[in-house]
Amino acid sequence: MNVADPSWMHVDPLFPLGEFSHYVVERLPKHNMNDEFEQVAKGNHLLPNIYTIHKIAFYTSFEVRIRSMGDLGIYLVSCLRAGIPMEKLSPIYGALCVLSPTTGVVPRDTYCSYATHNSEEAMRTFTGHESEIGFIRQHQRSDEALMPAVDHLLQLQTTNDGMNCGESLTIIRDCIKKLIDENKNVHQAVDPVFFIKYFREYFFPIEINGKMLNAPSGVHLANIIILDIGIGSADARYLDTTDELMDYLEPIERLKINQTKALPSLKEKFIQEYEETKGANRKELDLLMEIYKYMRIYRYVHQGLVTRYIRKQDTNVKFGTGGFPFDEFLEERIQIVKRAEEDVRKAFAQVGE
CATH class of the missing domain: 1.20.58 (Methane Monooxygenase Hydroxylase; Chain G, domain 1)
Structure with a gap:
């Protein structure tokens, strides 16, 4: 040299x-x-x-x-x-x-x-199979679908002036709807039999020198983590799980996650404003509730994918590609969103609309 x-x-x-x-x-x-x-x-x-x-x-x-x-x-x-x-x-x-x-x-x-x-x-693939290429492309499209949502979320968290909150919330909602469509498209892009045959061998955690290292997984889609935390659908357990995933995310993603965690969530911010103004920002909270609805739908779609690609192919597999027990993991995330919705309903009831 x-x-x-x-x-x-x-x-x-x-x-x-x-x-x-x-x-x-x-x-x-x-x-x-x-x-x-x-x-x-x-x-x-x-x-x-x-x-x-x-x-x-x-x-x-x-x-x-x-x-x-x-x-x-x-x-x-x-x-x-x-x-x-x-x-x-x-x-x-x-x-x-x-x-x-x-x-x-x-x-x-x-x-x-x-x-x-x-x-x-x-393109880097383990098999070169069209199903794997489809899997990779669908994940990339999911990321692309959420990028505008994350940008608007961070702006809503950090500013109070000069923003059209309703417009930003609508963009976030529509991005999640697009994410749902991209996840549904996995059914057309990936063959279930291929998935379980090869993904079990390549996409599950491996042990190296006594340390378990998780495989590439949709769990590591940082924009979803940022969104969950920022809209207020992340509890203490969710944040603990996020801490476990941080070493798998690139530094810019970790920076955004930490920024989102350090600021009040949209749920906290809008509920406080709602109570202080006696309901003046009802439109924003209604849009936030729509966002929660589509986040739940996204989780249900994810459950359906897991059922089709893992559970129906091999009932002995209990852990997803990210290393978590998928039944418990996905159900927890649905329940977190439902609890966030309930917090908003309580605010409605307290103001007495």
């Missing part, structure tokens, strides 16, 4: 680990689908050297570092599935541990690499 030569700094943002990245994108999915375990093992010979890992860790953008971690993480899980003992995978895990502190996420493939920063031009 000649640091005087500027060419050493060049890293292909789509294939940051060079030949190894090409292998992960172009050949590894086929080997996984066909159970070609010997071919999976041969990928070890394409691993970049430690100088390349250091260059990426300290001289490239966040997106390139995350994409590199995704390549290494996908390959690590593929090797574990192929029966390669962990002691032979220490170079892979060591590279992940070098990159992990520079991105702020755990040392494996995460939602950041698998969905948020997964490129259409060189």
Whole structure:
């Protein structure tokens, strides 16, 4: 490595680990689908050297570092599935541990690499199957659907002047309705039999050196977490669960979550205003109730997806891809929204409308 030569700094943002990245994108999915375990093992010979890992860790953008971690993480899980003992995978895990502190996420493939920063031009998949590609794209569209809602939510929490609260709340509501549609579209994009066959092996937690690391999951969709906290449909238990997930989220997402947690929720803010003004902002609270209604519908759709893709395929599976017992997890979130709705109804009753 000649640091005087500027060419050493060049890293292909789509294939940051060079030949190894090409292998992960172009050949590894086929080997996984066909159970070609010997071919999976041969990928070890394409691993970049430690100088390349250091260059990426300290001289490239966040997106390139995350994409590199995704390549290494996908390959690590593929090797574990192929029966390669962990002691032979220490170079892979060591590279992940070098990159992990520079991105702020755990040392494996995460939602950041698998969905948020997964490129259409060189999509990272475990299998290359059209169902998996559909799964990734639907998650990306869900994120896109919620982005305007999060922007308006943070503005509503931080300002009282110069905003049309009704317009912002309507945008949040409509974004959640779009999210529901995107989740329903998963039924057309993902085959249930494929899901349980391959997702069980790739998308469930793995144990590395005595530590359990969760897989890429819809539970790690940060915009949903921000929305739940910001609208007031998150209790103490929800916040504890969020703390468990923080190391799987990228730093900008953690910053937004902490900002949302530090400010009064829209429920708290609007109920206080409602009581102080004797009902002057009833329109805003009515819109907030609509938001809660669609959040419940979103949870019901999510329950339906879990039933179709996990419970009906294998009744022995009790935990979702995020590592939580899905029956309990999803029901808790429905009940939290119902309790938020009840808080607003109590405010209506106290004012006596």
